[in-house]
Amino acid sequence: MSAQDSTPENAHVLDELYDVILERRNADPESSYTAKLFARGENKIAQKLGEEAVETVIAALKEDHAALASESADLLYHLLVLWAEKGIAPEEVWDKLEKRKGTSGITEKAIRKPE
Secondary structure (H helix, E strand, C coil): CCHHHCCCCCHHHHHHHHHHHHHHCEEEECCHHCCCCCCCHHHHHHHHHHHHHHHHHHHHHCHHHHHHHHHHHHHHHHHHHHHHHCCCHHHHHHHHHHCCCCHHHHHHHHHCCCC
């Protein structure tokens, strides 16, 4: 299955999740995990993102397909929470990716590298 096989219903799932995250930002931390993360601050959000990244790598190395998909979802969620905390809209990231389309990763990295 390729990314182009995505259906229109799920094509914007990350944008929709980001909107839900913003809605829950000021909810009661006792009833919303998202609100609890925001209440704990950017250091905790970044820490959780790091934990999810490690768990994603572990699932990949164990070659556990289902766990990798699940951990990837957790990783993306926590990344979106961090973006919201830092004021980064998904469109900013999508624009960066769009500009890199068709450019070799090696070339793109060299362009960004400070001299």
